[in-house]
Amino acid sequence: MIPEIGHFALVLALVLVLIQSFFPLVGAQKGIASWVAIAKPVARLQLLFTAIAFACLTWSFLESDFSVLYVASNSNTSLPILYKVSGVWGAHEGSLLFWALTLSVWTTAVTLFGRSIPPVMMARVLSILGLLSVGFLMFMLFTSNPFERLVPPPLEGKDLNPLLQDPGLALHPPLLYMGYVGFAVPFAFAIAAMLGGRLDAAWARWSRPWTQVAWVSLTLGIALGSWWAYYELGWGGWWFWDPVENASFMPWLAGTALMHSLAVTEKRGAFKAWTVLLAIFAFSLSLLGMFLVRSGVLTSVHAFASDPARGMFILVFLVAVVGGSLALYAVRASKVRSYVRFDLVSKESALLLNNVILVVACAAVLLGTLYPLLLDALDMGKISVGPPYFNAVFIPLTAPLVVLMGIGAMARWKRDSLKNLWPKVRVSLVASVVFGVLYPVVVMQKFDWLAAIGMVLAFWVFFTTLKVTRDQARGRGLGGLSLSHWGMAFGHIGLAVFIVGITLTSVYSTEKDLRLDVGQSHEMGGYQFLFKGATHLQGPNYSGDRGEVVITREGEQIAVLHPEKRNYRSGMPMTEAGIDAGLTRDLFVALGEPLGSEGAWSVRLYHKPYVRWIWLGSLIMSLGGLLSMADKRYRVRARRTAMDKAAVGATV
Amino acid sequence: MKARHKRLGFLLVGLVVLGAASWLVFNALGNNLSYFFSPTEVAENKVPADHVFRLGGLVQPGSVERGEELTVRFEVTDNAHTVKVAYTGILPDLFKEGQGVIAQGRMGPDGVFVADEVLAKHDENYMSPEVADALEKGHQKGIADMAKGNKPL
DSSP: OHHHHHHHHHHHHHHHHHHHHHHHHHHHHHTOHHHHHTHHHHHHHHHHHHHHHHHHHHHHHHTTOTTBHHHHHHOOTTSOHHHHHHHTTSSHHHHHHHHHHHHHHHHHHHHHHOTTSOHHHHHHHHHHHHHHHHHHHHHHHHHOOTTOBOSSOOSSOOOOOGGGOSHHHHHHHHHHHHHHHHTHHHHHHHHHHHHHTOOOHHHHHHHHHHHHHHHHHHHHHHHHHHHHHHHHSSSOOSOOOOHHHHHHHHHHHHHHHHHHHHHHHHHHOOOHHHHHHHHHHHHHHHHHHHHHHHSSOSOSTTOOOOOHHHHHHHHHHHHHHHHHHHHHHHHHGGGGOOOOOOOSSSHHHHHHHHHHHHHHHHHHHHHHHHHHHHHHHTTSOOEEEOHHHHHHHHHHHHHHHHHHHHHHHHSOSSOOOHHHHHHHHHHHHHHHHHHHHHHHHHTSSSOOHHHHHHHHHHHHHHHHHHHHHHHHHTTTOGGGSOHHHHHHHHHHHHHHHHHHHHHHHHHHOEEEEEEEOTTOEEEETTEEEEEEEEEEEEOSSEEEEEEEEEEEETTEEEEEEOOEEEEETTSOEEEEOEEEOOSSEEEEEEEEEEETTTTEEEEEEEEEETTHHHHHHHHHHHHHHHHHHTOHHHHHHHHHHHHHHHHHHHHO | OOHHHHHHHHHHHHHHHHHHHHHHHHHHHHHHEEEEEOHHHHHTTOSOSSSOEEEEEEEOTTOOEEOSSSEEEEEEEOSSOEEEEEEESOOOTTOOTTSEEEEEEEEOTTSOEEEEEEEEOSSTTOOOHHHHHHHHHHHHHHHHHHHTTOOOO
């Protein structure tokens, strides 16, 4: 009964979004006030029904209702409650439902927080978001219904993929989806503004906080995924340039460009057409990511759906969204030309170059991701593009961007000169070169060119950000700085921390696969790893072996690690690494296989300096995004416009 | 600065970025592509002698030899031909006899494929499209060979 309620609620939600996408849009174009007015209530009602559907599916999971096919394939009675809940979005159908729910939540949030937005604009925005919901709900109802029944129901369900039975993974997909779907909001604003023919600073101001919140979710989602891959997959890596990782990274790059370009559009009225295009790109890349992941064209952990009908539907949806919005852009873009002048040396130029580099880097990632698919489709052979391609292209492209960050943050709007900038950056430049070169020598005790370059870049961002903050605070104190300045500062310093992490981890990590007998030890990075043997292990839905490795440094015990090798009841084996985490280094032990009969094992050992800084940096960046989102100018203007409107209403 | 000079400046900067990017992309693509081959293609000598490639198929049941040391030897088959593979290191969790596998590496002089990376499928029901395709072709070739009177391997 409950699953049928959920199914029915989904159908009702589809009917509602059809209303939400049609009437307000036509009403806005034709000037029919009552059609415009229904946008908000319908959007909220839609959220109610999608939420009911979601609740029904969650209930089916909690009650282990195996007559629902999706529950039977992804849950069983011995699964802990946390994973029963996260199982709701653990596979294809449920994650689509989660996606649709997130879209309705964002839509409703726009109706709640966008009080300053004129009703006609609001109607357009909501109907664009409604059209996207139509696509998702139809996709779900026609090709991937999560409430499909299984007759006769099995007594016990299968297992949730053991890789996904992890607290980090319970949160990773929701954050990613919030990010992906979040870019639908600036997209809808851009389309609505083009339809209305009004692209002004107000439009950019409405879009900015939404872009930032999407960007923050995406940043956290990607960081969490990277962290999970690091400790759960047992390979000790943090980024593999896997097509699915790229699928989330491309919208992130486009979104980062969009965030910066929106800043220029809001403050200076420049780059309007470009900003609109970026908003289209960011969301299109999110959809492309979904297509790559869900259509089964990729060889990957994530490609759990491989049904051609689904792939076809998403492809058509993707073409409709991208094609439709670009066609509209082609017709309307000439009208949104910006008539704002700025010099070659100015903050605008720096931000423009930032955008160019980010978009080009994004295109290079896109090429590397799609090239194998393209060749295969043309029957020109099966190839794979490995991580070396991405490293060789991405790193040299983005290093100049980091140099530019320091200058861009320093430069004045509209007009600046190298003569004026030089004294401001001089000290930072010298300091970053000195510290950057000394750090590998003094702290890491081994000089390496790549490490030095990375550290110089990181210190450069750090010092220039400090300098800008000090200059800005002159006369008003640190407390007088706006939250959006702090947002910039944290965002950039987060990137500096991130660069420290990737540089030092990449250069100074040591990894070794080796055979260890019971009682044998191995020295790595100044640490002694002593293998004490492995014992049998019995968990709730798995059994396996549990090793014990004692780590000492200069005779002093640092940690005792217990790496595990599990065999889940579903028959799937899993490696649980033992990790001793630290601010300046991680020690990582994973079990391979038993060798011989004397209790020896093949073991993988890692010493990874500064690997935590990668995720720490991402956290600081996200904090920056949150701070600038909370800037009071979004709130004050919202309130003032609302008051103006009330005043206008009173006189009418 | 005149408007014309300014435009020229912007254009130049844009061209430099694009040029640098294209150079990087083509350079990196040329060096880092690896093609996929099936055991049949290896038997027909279609594989590059001095370049890394990916070999895919099923792990031949009963072929996995684990010694006292880290090196593992096994055979990859597409049911028409098999190729011997040697790999030193820890195999992925889902590596199993009779299951799909992709190994990246190069051919050694003795006809043994020396893998520096081994990928196994990620879940029970999933097979990489490349491996599925190779098996399908191997299957058809086996039938064709039988029709010609050749003994299948």
